[in-house]
Amino acid sequence: MSIQTKIITVLVVVLGGLLLGDLIVLDRVVLEGFRKLESQETRREIGRTMAIVDDEVKSLDPVASNWAQWDDLAEFAQTGLPAFAEQHLSNTILDTLALDMVIVVDRHGRVVLSRFRNRQTGGVIHVDNLEHRDFPEDHPLLAHNRGVGHIRGTIATDNGPILTTAAPLLGKRGVPPAAGTVIIGRLMDKAAVSRISGQMNNALEMTPITAGLSSGQRETVNHILALDEPVIERAADGSWTALLVQRDLFGYPAALYSITAWSTIHGLGADTVRTASIMAILASLTVIAVILFLMRRLIVHPFANLKRELLDIRASGDLTKTIPASGKDEFALVSREINDLLTERA
Template sequence: MRLQTRIILLMILFFMLFLAFGVVLIRVLLTPVQIAAEEEIAEINLARVAQALRRESEHLGVLIGDWAQWDETYRFVQDRNMKFQVTNLSPDTFRKTRLDLLIFIDKEGETVWSNQFDRPAQQQRHISELPTGHWPPDHPLLQFEDPKTPKTGIFVTGQGPLQIASSPILTSMGTGARQGTVVMGRFLDQDEIKRLNEQTRVSFDLHPAGEVQVPDESYRLPYYLDRFELLPEARTLLQDPDFSHLLGEDSELSQPRFYRDPQAPDRMRIFAHYPDIHGEPALLLEVRVPRIFNHLGRRLAIVVFASLAAIGILFSAVHLFIIRRIVTKPLGRLRRHIAEVQTDESLSERIGVRSNSEIGELVHEYNKMLERLEENRRRRVEAEGQLRASERRFKELSIRDDLTGLYNTRYFYQGLKHHFEKCARLNRPLALIFLDVDRFKQVVDTHGHIRGSQALREVAQTIKACIEAPAFAVAYGGDEYVVVLPDKSRADAVRKAEEIREHMSATSYLAEHGLDVRLTASFGIAGFPEDAQDLEELLAIADSSLFYVKSIGRDGIA
């Protein structure tokens, strides 16, 4: 047998062994890595869904706090006046707040007013799991560890899971004897789940615990996340403070279980239990995510095997050519250039070989690969810069009010605490201005909600034009604003409030819509250390000052 034939047969044998080794390597190493990457993405989506549910409960807690700590509610549960019912408990209230349940209970446990409403059907409903008349004193919804902190969570009923919140009834200042309890609820019906699907961009369903059939165990995927350290970029992102607070803690969830979808092999289903308001497993979260890595893995396997085949054929041709020709010099140049690239990672230099042989083609492809690598490196640098810019923009959007462009309440409490602690540490003053647009409801009643929203944006621009950093303005809610003035005394704050007040009086609002709306505002001021020695007292004094101005006729400063 000729030497060349023997070499060809040996090359074929080694090539087959190489392909077999590739198959084993992919099945042993790539498949678990691929599944673990899919599970990691699925867990991130699961955490996003859990955070969305927690955020909805928090929003409900904020809403019930506004109702429960309100002087009008405080009086209503005592005298049951019809004016409060007509003004605040109309069907329009349920439509705007998306509430399905609203109950007022007095301090004796008697139901003062109750409405259990089926919004989709536009009719009354009855939730049998809740008392109808008298509430026992030890009912969980009437028990609070902190009288100023509402209780929120999931409450399972025969009509579906209900996001529920309860809060003690106190005065607007959060003081006074507790006069009862407000209970609010919103059913997690299909409309709510659809809204959360669009909000999280995750396909999921909620099932009562124990009432849904999970796929057969034969479809269950092994849990690989404890076995591999995968996707370091994703894990680093999850640990970043600017990102992790968006997902929140998912310690409330049970250990997730992963399944291949029996109806769609390229889709994964993940199940985990979500607790109710008592901390017991109440809902079974089902999240569906596409198995992107499974699809890419199959394509990658095809590409790998095709690449291996192409490389094997090319290697065989080059090897035969080496038998016939001396190729030491061009191969040496190629080896030296690769070593230089590995040493200094320089991708700009190219190898010049004047040859139409396989070696010349190899060098040509190598030079093209360097060009692609150089282009990929440039694109990667650009993409990383864009990603950092997007992260900064996303962080900025998370602390801005969508309507006015001012900072929102989340940033307000963080920023105020930071500046207060700094001023206290450096023995510097700090002042607060609480601002409430006078009789703004008349603007909305006269010109509509859209024009009212535009007027609020224009008022925000008026305030923003009157302040300079480090001072900042906050859209506190509705027609209320707050201005934080670090390093400014109460007297400075009074002058600044007067400046804002004069600008507002001189401004014609909604002028671009052909209207001439004139607005005034009431200002409440508090200064550190003149009026208060701690942050809570500072907020309380500014709020009470604003309340005082409104009580004596509005359009003033106190």
């Protein structure tokens, strides 16, 4: 193997190793940094979306506030006269207000009125945690016992999650003691989900966690509950889908949400790494080309000239000839030594 071949081999191995190390760093450090950044952005997007889902319950505030100041309703909480409910809390009125649930509880926790009706289907809604004749004093929705304003949250039902707001019945005077608590609810329907999806510019889907879940959906819910965090799946087109379970006020799983959005962060990272890799390869090839050029000019050509001069002397048999030895490099030094040797032999 010639010296030139050996040097080229060493250069290729060394620069190839450096290039490989550079590519590994780009993938493991730079691209991984973009992956982490995308993961953080994904979780922020999930948090923002679910915050809007939770805030959807605030749409009940106007009705809850008006009813909390309604003296007649406060009086009804104490008397329970059926005529009032028939006139002011009929199904027609509840449908007009887009309410699927109304409960009136007196100050002792006794249920004066309870109506659970899906306004879209007309069917009965079953809510295990609210179907009581008497509410315990520590019930989380007894606003008049909690000393706070509106209590908001989501409650799991057999018809899906129902947005719920509870307010103390203080009447127009607005000061304690309250006559009781009014609890109103609205099922989380497709229109609300579509509205939230439009606000977040992503695809949001909601599957109520009811007895009608398929075995696959039930398995997904159990898996997410076991992890106690969202499951995030990423696609090759840059989109990601997050699956998460929303718990209600009592800690029970109420709905399975699917959030799909698109992120350019990972794609930007991949483009950056790809560009950097191409530049590194081009730089390595340029370095090899420059080194080969310099090697041929500074090593190969002088060595070939020295060899040619020696062959000429050998062919002529004239030991008085000398080899050009200009310069101070190793080739000039070797040439002078050879000239001295030829002079001694001549």
